[in-house]
Amino acid sequence: MFRRALLALALAGLAVGARYQLGTPITEELAAQYDLRPVVLPDGRGLPPGEGKVAEGERIYAEKCASCHGARGEGYPFNRLVSEPFPITPDTEPVEYAIGNYWQYPTTLFDYIRRAMPFGQEGTLTDEEVYHLVAFLLYMNGITEADTPINQKTLPTIRMPARELLDLDPETKRRFPWLTLP
Amino acid sequence: MDRRRFFRILGAGGLLGLLKAKAQGLPWTEETFAPTKTLGAPLSEYGERSPFEAEVVRYISPNLRTRHSGADFAPLERLEGVITPNGLHFERHHAGVPQVDPKYYRLVIHGMVERPLVFTLEELKRFPSVTRTYFIECAGNGQNGYRNPPDPNLTATRSRGLASNASWTGVPLALLLKEAGVKPGAKWLIPEGMDAAMYTRSLPLEKAMEDVLVAYAQNGEALRPEQGYPVRLVVPGWEGSIQVKWLRRILVTDLPAMAKDETSEYTDVMADGRVLAFTWVMDPESIITYPSGLQQIKPGFHEIRGLAWSGHGRITKVEISFDEGRTWREAALEPPVERYAFVRFKMPWYWDGKEVVLWSRAWDERGNTQPTREEFFKKWGRNNRYHYNAIQAWRVLPDGRVVNGDRPLGGQASGPAGGCGGEVFDV
Numbered sequence: 001m002f003r004r005a006l007l008a009l010a011l012a013g014l015a016v017g018a019r020y021q022l023g024t025p026i027t028e029e030l031a032a033q034y035d036l037r038p039v040v041l042p043d044g045r046g047l048p049p050g051e052g053k054v055a056e057g058e059r060i061y062a063e064k065c066a067s068c069h070g071a072r073g074e075g076y077p078f079n080r081l082v083s084e085p086f087p088i089t090p091d092t093e094p095v096e097y098a099i100g101n102y103w104q105y106p107t108t109l110f111d112y113i114r115r116a117m118p119f120g121q122e123g124t125l126t127d128e129e130v131y132h133l134v135a136f137l138l139y140m141n142g143i144t145e146a147d148t149p150i151n152q153k154t155l156p157t158i159r160m161p162a163r164e165l166l167d168l169d170p171e172t173k174r175r176f177p178w179l180t181l182p
Numbered sequence: 183m184d185r186r187r188f189f190r191i192l193g194a195g196g197l198l199g200l201l202k203a204k205a206q207g208l209p210w211t212e213e214t215f216a217p218t219k220t221l222g223a224p225l226s227e228y229g230e231r232s233p234f235e236a237e238v239v240r241y242i243s244p245n246l247r248t249r250h251s252g253a254d255f256a257p258l259e260r261l262e263g264v265i266t267p268n269g270l271h272f273e274r275h276h277a278g279v280p281q282v283d284p285k286y287y288r289l290v291i292h293g294m295v296e297r298p299l300v301f302t303l304e305e306l307k308r309f310p311s312v313t314r315t316y317f318i319e320c321a322g323n324g325q326n327g328y329r330n331p332p333d334p335n336l337t338a339t340r341s342r343g344l345a346s347n348a349s350w351t352g353v354p355l356a357l358l359l360k361e362a363g364v365k366p367g368a369k370w371l372i373p374e375g376m377d378a379a380m381y382t383r384s385l386p387l388e389k390a391m392e393d394v395l396v397a398y399a400q401n402g403e404a405l406r407p408e409q410g411y412p413v414r415l416v417v418p419g420w421e422g423s424i425q426v427k428w429l430r431r432i433l434v435t436d437l438p439a440m441a442k443d444e445t446s447e448y449t450d451v452m453a454d455g456r457v458l459a460f461t462w463v464m465d466p467e468s469i470i471t472y473p474s475g476l477q478q479i480k481p482g483f484h485e486i487r488g489l490a491w492s493g494h495g496r497i498t499k500v501e502i503s504f505d506e507g508r509t510w511r512e513a514a515l516e517p518p519v520e521r522y523a524f525v526r527f528k529m530p531w532y533w534d535g536k537e538v539v540l541w542s543r544a545w546d547e548r549g550n551t552q553p554t555r556e557e558f559f560k561k562w563g564r565n566n567r568y569h570y571n572a573i574q575a576w577r578v579l580p581d582g583r584v585v586n587g588d589r590p591l592g593g594q595a596s597g598p599a600g601g602c603g604g605e606v607f608d609v
Contacts (some may be wrong), residue, residue, distance in 0.1 A: 031292035116379035
């Protein structure tokens, strides 16, 4: 009933073009100012300028990440970032789900580190620092070489081994036939 | 059982119970039964529950690595009816509970829209409102079911308490989107929270236009801070982790974000090795809350009580088996039976004092039901972390103790690896 009522409301609105005239219009520039840690989409939109270097990433990692994720990403007390096998299998224990063997999109790394790391000091990393960390972590996971440049252009093109395993939930496929995974 | 015999049993149980209480020397006397002779407590501005109920609390695992990113469980077997009281609604957050002053609250909608807009809380409340009862269930609810051999000390709380049910009031997200004017080509919304982790997920526009609420009230009062005060998304029937709390921004776009919590978490490892993304809809669930794990019962009359729900639609039937699935009897559903909401099921039962295993399974209007553990793991991986909805068995022992009746699976020992359930076991 709620759905029908909502649909009726929406249709009635469309018919007369009525709006409630609530809310304050803002420019997309102002909205961008409120976009403090912009969403990074899998095609690279949202990535800032800058470039990551493995050596720099190693230094920042030791200082800001190692106390939670282990000196070389082996984990403890928090999530393991580097693990075997590549990619995971149904027999791999969840504690072994790490970046190289389970994360499916390289852009997620940038988005998540900038958005939510380090735990307890979220939002303190500069874009440049995030790029360095992404470069280091991809290198540590054997996804990239030590000299692979990580930037706006290259990051979205990096192929993650776990992407091959990823499929859409059948119920989601049924309900949203247009939906595909990037 | 014929009615008369039924009532005779009831009467006998009541009287016997009273006599037994006296025989056991419980401190009940005529004085304690007399009304109080002094004035009671005065009026109070915000009511608190009785101090005798102080032990009814959410369950927080002692094994958590942090209390700022994790979950706690609603004490299902201590609750009646279908509404979860606000102070007992399960919690799940990723960087603690932010304190948001509603004076400074804003919601921004931008991206592929004709008119980027910013709303105050007051403006959101001026829109036509909707109040509906919906469950919210963590995708990791049931996670303890992945443990093998099963946990003998499992309770209903730790089995299925990462789910709660409340009456939510808010503005349909469709109205806000219409106000902003969604541009052709837009397919996705990326809602973002104002917690320290600025939690984001991807939500298809179609679902938002259907029934998603931008909610500001929970059971008649403002949302509790741990439920997203002042404003959260309520996405009926879908996994809790997409129902972004402390909502500050919605980006309208043409691609999903593939955020951390829809790729490296909240994806499902299946038995065939595939990893499924966007497993949004919560499959049917039921849990017998009485009698349930670690409770103690006596021979005689009992009302079996439990909760059922499904993200696919209305619950049509709940069945109880007393013989591990060979035969099933239909339980009564207490009205109203609402879509995407908890339903209370009940069955009168006379326990004869013999060991018995109780199973329950829910059916929804799309014909879905719950698998047995064995059936579940044919499809879902043993090392998956989410969407466990296999039948929960409770074994009533001859001495009246109730324990986990789930069967061991054979093969490797395994246990939940933390995740949103937050419980870490050494296996």
